[in-house]
Amino acid sequence: MGTFFGLFTCIDQASIGVVERWGRFEKLAEPGFHFFNPFAGQWLAGVLSTRINSLDVRIETKTKDNVFVQLLCSIQYRVIRQNADDAFYELQDPKEQIQAYVFDVVRAHVPRMTLDELFEQKGDVAKAVLEELEKVMGTYGYNIEHILMVDIIPDDSVRKAMNEINAAQRLQLASVYKGEAEKVLQVKKAEAEAEAKYLGGVGVARQRQAITEGLRDNILNFSHKVEGTSAKEVMDLIMITQYFDTIKDLGNSSKNTTVFLPHGPGHVRDISNQIRNGMMEATSAHVDG
Known part of the structure; x- marks a missing residue:
């Protein structure tokens, strides 16, 4: 000094x-x-x-929604060089004077705010304190450089309740997102299944049409080459041949165990009649198209 x-x-x-x-x-x-x-x-x-000094002030007050909070303010001030005589003679304890004004301004503003508004508008509270201190302390030779609202500490029970509300809201939001995701998955799965079934049906229809056309061509060729045979006789011969080929394939498959099949001339005749009818319907559709 x-x-x-x-x-x-x-x-x-x-x-x-x-x-x-x-x-x-x-x-x-x-x-x-x-x-x-x-x-x-x-x-x-x-x-x-004339260096900058810092003063931390802790104020306890109540908000508009009856929540007790503690506010920690940090005030940075310094002596105005050209008015140092006022600072030397006017105030005996400048820190105590600054603290008193901070208490007065904060306790006048905070009770008009809810707790949420206080967190959102803490800068406005600091600005109000700064304006009041600058106006008052300037006459005593002190300049207020900055005021920082360092912390807002609600009562422990209020903080716990706020955390629980926040956690519940986040869980609810997570459940909504999870439900939407599951809904999208189910919709996409249903769409995929519908598309697969549609494509499967188209494939089966084309396969049956190809089989029917192949049988028709075979019958026509056989009838032209072998005189005295009818289409029905050729169809019965092809059906019997394919029937026995199918039984042979089932017997040769190592993955099959025991398979019970209806067997007899009547069943072969029924199968041949079904294929013949299918061939005639496909031929009729082809001609109409």
Whole structure:
């Protein structure tokens, strides 16, 4: 702050000295070397720092929705160099004065806000405190640099309830998203199954049409090459041949165990009649098209 050597004084940087003559304020002493004449009643009454100081203030108050909260404010202030005499003579304890004004402004604003509004508008509260302190403390030689609303701490029971509400809302939202995802999956699965069944039906229809056309061609070729045979006789011969080929394939398959099949001339005749009817329907459709 300052170094005294009898009649000589050295004021440190970032400091300002207050010089009196016969007990009355005379001038401010800037940083550097100074000479005082004690025989003329001149002396250094004190030295003030012009560095920025920080003051943390904790205020407990109640919101509009009857929630008790604690607010932690950080006030950064400094002595105005040209008004250092006011800061030296006017206030005995500037920190206590600043704290009192912070209490007054915060307790006037916060009760008009709900807890949610306080969290959303804490900057407005800090701005109101800053404006009030600048107006008041400026007359005492202090400048308020910044005010930070560091923390808002509700009552423990309120914090627990808020966390539970938040967790419940998130779970509800997650359930909605999960339900929507499952719905989309089911819709896509149903669409895929419908498409597969449609394509399967188209494939089976084309397969049956190809079989019918192949049988028809075989019957016509056989009838032309072998004289005295009718289409019905050729069809019966083909059906019997395919019937026995099918039984042979079932017997040769290693993955099959025991298979019971109706067997007899009547069953073969029934199968041949069904295929013949199918061939005639396909031929009729082909001709119509």
